Amino acid sequence: DTGVSQNPRHKITKRGQNVTFRCDPISEHNRLYWYRQTLGQGPEFLTYFQNEAQLEKSRLLSDRFSAERPKGSFSTLEIQRTEQGDSAMYLCASSSPQWPDTQYFGPGTRLTVL
Amino acid sequence: DQQVKQNSPSLSVQEGRISILNCDYTNSMFDYFLWYKKYPAEGPTFLISISSIKDKNEDGRFTVFLNKSAKHLSLHIVPSQPGDSAVYFCAASLKGGSQGNLIFGKGTKLSVKP
Numbered sequence: 001d002t003g004v005s006q007n008p009r010h011k012i013t014k015r016g017q018n019v020t021f022r023c024d025p026i027s028e029h030n031r032l033y034w035y036r037q038t039l040g041q042g043p044e045f046l047t048y049f050q051n052e053a054q055l056e057k058s059r060l061l062s063d064r065f066s067a068e069r070p071k072g073s074f075s076t077l078e079i080q081r082t083e084q085g086d087s088a089m090y091l092c093a094s095s096s097p098q099w100p101d102t103q104y105f106g107p108g109t110r111l112t113v114l
Numbered sequence: 115d116q117q118v119k120q121n122s123p124s125l126s127v128q129e130g131r132i133s134i135l136n137c138d139y140t141n142s143m144f145d146y147f148l149w150y151k152k153y154p155a156e157g158p159t160f161l162i163s164i165s166s167i168k169d170k171n172e173d174g175r176f177t178v179f180l181n182k183s184a185k186h187l188s189l190h191i192v193p194s195q196p197g198d199s200a201v202y203f204c205a206a207s208l209k210g211g212s213q214g215n216l217i218f219g220k221g222t223k224l225s226v227k228p
Contacts, residue, residue, distance in 0.1 A: 004157070035216075042219050043203070091157050100207075105157035105158045107156055107157045108155075108156070
């Protein structure tokens with residue numbers, strides 16, 4: 001049973017650079033979510049896909065952020081022109097189309113912007 | 115405005131005793147609640163959930179209680195073990211999760227002492 005995987009696990013970048021993260025969901029899950037977690041806070045929702053359709057985006061997702069899920073399988077989250085405030089743990093979760101909807105999380109990508 | 119609140123940032127319990135973690139919510143439309151456990155540098159791990167049509171759900175050492183009138187839920191761990199030491203997050207969703215995102219509390223750090 002392979003869970004949700006995320007790559008890379010850690011990313012250190014300089015301010016102003018672009019970064020891209022990848023998420024591979026559990027194979028039979030058609031829903032995929034991105035969250036961001038900063039120190040002392042719970043995960044905060046960023047965006048959500050059902051198959052390849054991006055159905056919801058949080059106000060936290062500024063126009064420097066873009067997410068894709070081109071074939072309804074893996075997803076990428078890109079941050080352009082990174083800022084120090086983007087430093088956080090980026091979490092991906094997936095769920096099946098059953099009710100109720102339980103989300104299973106990957107290990108996360110820790111982003112540090114210098 | 116926080117819709118899901120975990121008012122105790124930390125809790126310390128002796129091994130073998132009961133741990134009780136509390137969570138309050140403000141949105142009466144929430145109908146599905148989940149508890150996640152998180153170790154440092156890892157993603158949240160799903161523990162147990164409860165639908166609003168129930169007031170109790172049990173899974174091994176873990177029991178979740180829901181009091182809809184008080185908008186309160188709690189997680190009981192009996193008996194507590196040192197390996198339970200982690201940060202516990204309460205999360206809530208709308209329409210059994212079909213609305214997409216989970217709303218998380220800020221977490222409670224549980225320390226179980228041998």
